Amino acid sequence: MxxxxxxxxxxxxxxxxxxxxxxxxxxxxxxxxxxxxxxxxxxxxxxxxxxxxxxxxxxxxxxxxxxxxxxxxxxxxxxxxxxxxxxxxxxxxxxxxxxxxxxxxxxxxxxxxxxxxxxxxxxxxxxxxxxxxxxxxxxxxxxxxxxxxxxxxxxxxxxxxxxxxxxxxxxxxxxxxxxxxxxxxxxxxxxxxxxxxxxxxxxxxxxPIDDDVLVSYLVDKGLCTTTEAQLVTPFADGSVTRARDFLGEDVQGNRSDVVELLRTALRGRDFRADLVDRIRAITDGRNKPRMELMLSLLAVWIRDAKAIAVAGYDAPIQNADQREALTRFATSFGHADVASILADIEKAVGALHRNVTPVLVFLRLMLSIRRSLFHARVKAPTA
Ligand SMILES: [Zn+2]
CATH class of the missing domain: 3.40.50.300 (P-loop containing nucleotide triphosphate hydrolases)
Structure with missing residues (x-):
């Protein structure tokens, strides 16, 4: 070589x-x-x-x-x-x-x-x-x-x-x-x-390796599609190893798990039991890299939803294959304080590193996201 x-x-x-x-x-x-x-x-x-x-x-x-x-x-x-x-x-x-x-x-x-x-x-x-x-x-x-x-x-x-x-x-x-x-x-x-x-x-x-260099490497090696490579590289910290660890996980499957989780957390009343069940299902027996990947995917999803809420359907987003679904989410994100939600996600990653029980980490995070989105909705000026 x-x-x-x-x-x-x-x-x-x-x-x-x-x-x-x-x-x-x-x-x-x-x-x-x-x-x-x-x-x-x-x-x-x-x-x-x-x-x-x-x-x-x-x-x-x-x-x-x-x-x-x-x-x-x-x-x-x-x-x-x-x-x-x-x-x-x-x-x-x-x-x-x-x-x-x-x-x-x-x-x-x-x-x-x-x-x-x-x-x-x-x-x-x-x-x-x-x-x-x-x-x-x-x-x-x-x-x-x-x-x-x-x-x-x-x-x-x-x-x-x-x-x-x-x-x-x-x-x-x-x-x-x-x-x-x-x-x-x-x-x-x-x-x-x-x-x-x-x-x-x-x-x-x-x-650290630049994201675009990492994407071409992963695709050239036949390790994944361009879409998958673009999904994992923002979380790989410029490391081939980390990107490959994430690719070993089913990125699309993990993303749909985490989106379902968010959807459940944002339902009307009676969401708690379902939310806890879902969190149990996605954290049970799962390794740290996978849970970290899910949190990263959640962060990107939320950034994308906010981007569409602000700039409309054609906003530049990372989950480009999910524009329709994101547009439906975007209605909840118009007034959301995305920076504080992303900070909460960072904190959750830190808690996983400190070996806090994953179910607790996810539950705390989803409740806090729910609070900040609903709070934003109440505060939102009525048109
Ligand atoms: Zn030689």
């Missing part, structure tokens, strides 16, 4: 290529940015380009040939010069030599998934810490002379998950740089890293 397969990170890709071509690649790099923006995918590209046997090189760029022996090994992420270090579950061996077979299998599976999807989050279930034994393994392997030419690239995935012992051991590795080795730390929480580690790395911040 070329550098351009890492979407939305052209500036960093260009910077890394210039560093490789001019032979000024630092010994340690820190790629920071939220999960799913392509940090470790960039590290893989770096390893591919620096190990390719016949790269296409210009003054400012270097692109792997994708055909040589090295490129073939890189494709499956099984290249001896590329190594990933990531958190392991508690209670497992911390040195790779003593790992149990099923853990090795999990690690292999993580690599296999990563090789087919560069945005795959390499995370083993229950894993929370990168431990000192793993860092010692890295140190040991770096002290052995390279078995083949090219550049050795060690990727410490979510490096802030190193324990304090591991961090201190790692600091020593950074202080004794090896020739032809680049250590790439990736982190979505760089503020948790030791300052002494950060200061020894060249830091590159990977920005």
């Amino acid at each position: 070329p550098w351009s397969s890492v979407i939305g990170q052209q500036n960093i890709a260009a910077l890394l290529q210039r560093a490789i071509v001019s032979n000024r690649l630092p010994h340690a790099l820190l790629l920071s940015g939220r999960e799913g923006v392509g940090k470790s995918a960039l590290a893989v590209e770096l390893a591919r380009a620096t190990n390719c046997e016949a790269p296409h090189v210009s003054d400012y760029s270097i692109e792997a040939c994708n055909e040589c022996h090295s490129c073939t090994q890189m494709r499956s992420l099984q290249h001896p010069n590329l190594r990933f270090v990531m958190s392991l579950p508690a209670g497992t061996a911390d040195a790779e030599n003593d790992m149990k077979a099923d853990l090795i299998e999990d690690l292999q599976q993580a690599l296999a998934n990563k090789s087919t999807n560069p945005y795959h989050q390499m995370r083993i279930e229950g894993a929370t810490q990168i431990r000192i034994g793993q860092i010692r393994d890295v140190k040991r392997s770096l002290s052995l002379s390279a078995t083949q030419r090219g550049r050795r690239v060690v990727v410490i995935v979510e490096a802030h998950e190193m324990t304090s012992e591991a961090s201190n051991a790692f600091l020593k590795t950074l202080e004794e740089p090896h020739p032809n080795v680049t250590i790439v730390l990736t982190s979505s929480r760089p503020e948790r890293l030791l300052q002494t580690i950060v200061s020894r790395c060249q830091q590159l911040a990977c920005p």
